[in-house]
Amino acid sequence: MDPTSQAPLPCVLVLSLGGTIAMAADATGRGVTPRLTAEDLVAAVPELAAEATLELVDFRKIPGAWLDVEDIAxxxxxxxxxSPDTAGFVITQGTDTLEETAYLLDLLYTGDAPVVITGAMRNAQMAGADGPANVLAAVRTAACPEARGMGVLVAFADELHAARHVQKTHSTSTSAFTSPDAGPVGHLIEGRPRIHFMLPRQAHVGLPVARPASVELIEATLGSEGLLLDEAVARLDGLVVAAFGAGHVPRTWAQRLGDLAARVPVVLTSRTGAGSVLTHTYDFGPGSEIDLLGRGLINGGRLEPRKARLLLLALLRSGADHASIQAAFAAHR
Structure with a gap:
């Protein structure tokens, strides 16, 4: 075939935010820090030249733990x-906050071009560094027409995960990212993306998310006195509770959570990492899900606590009223 007759390669924009994938040691050898650029990351994957025309942007050069809402906005x-003039996007970043970045970006991104986030569990100087393979998988997915309209995906270890389901479930494994409640939406098979199923896009939160708001997450633990709740009453604009099991807390928490819910949105989630908060099964008194929902807490449904916090924070910062917040979380039951 005449090379001049071939279709042009798709244009993929690669944004580097830093993280382990971009880390290397300095001369002191005292540990790694973000040093590599987007150009460095791409140079390690010569196969990319046949996949897409790449535009490279060094957006940040920081560890994942330093990213904040303003960065993602x-x-x-x-x-x-x-989005209208780009086939797809790849974002490389630290894995500490990757699941949260993916979810928040999925709330704020309105385009159809695929957005694929990836990173690495092993830095570039380690044997078996996983960054190059993950970047290759991410670019191939971002350039894949079948991935259009899917919002934000996470590409890791040849698996593709939806932003709303993906979680980091291991501190060091190269297969750290899983979707406990749903499984991956696709895989890279013989180097090509294969989409298994599509999910409807979740409702977007409009930019800018500029209004100040403070939302924190409190986890229920055995015998906890809930002292942090006393601080929450005075200082927070919203609260997410990572409750036991299907939505339960110590009985000493119930009244304080109800009082707080009368003033600001309080979202009830499960700390288990999978499954849903129930609505009408347990009625053992203070701290059961029936009791707490009756006190005005909002059912967080299937959202795990960290993502519920981001949804509540984005809604509050965009100026949503209480009814709109309730409706947004009702979509996740």
Missing amino acids: AVAELLNKR
Whole structure:
């Protein structure tokens, strides 16, 4: 075939935010820090030249633990602007906050071009570094027409995960990312993306998310006195409770949570990492899900606590009222 007759390669924008995938040691050898650029990451994967025309942007060069809501809102603004003329996007970042970044970005991103987030569990100087393979999988997925309209995906260890389901479930394994409640939406098979099923896009939260708001997460633990709840009453604009099992807390928490829910949104989630908060099964008194929902707490449904916090925070920062917040969480039951 005449090479001049071949279709042009798709354009994929690669944004580097830093993280382990971009880390290397300095001369002191005292541990790794973000040093590599997007150009460095791409140079380690020569196969990319045949996959897409790449535009490289060094957006941040920080560890994942340093990222904040403003960083992700800025990424979303860029992606929304560029989506009409870009085949897809790849974001490389630290894995500490990757699941949260993916979910928040999925709330804020309105385009159809695929957004694929990836990173690495082993830095580039380690034997068996996984960054190059993950970048290759991410670019191939971002350039894949079948991935259009799926919102934000996470590519890791040749698996593709939806932003709303993915969780980091291991501190060091190269297969750290899983979707406990759903499984992967696709795989890379013989190097090509294969989408198993599509999910409807979740409702977007409009940018800018500029209104100040403070939302924290409190986890129920055996015998906890809930002292942090006393601070929450005075200082928070919203609270997410990571409750036992299907939505239960120590009985000493119930009254304080009800009092707080009368003033600000309080979302009830499960700390288990999979499954849903129930609505009308347990009625053993203070601290059961029937009791707590009756006191005005909002059912977080299937959302795990960290993502529920981001949804509540984004809604509050966008100016949503209480009814809108309740409706947003009702979609996750």
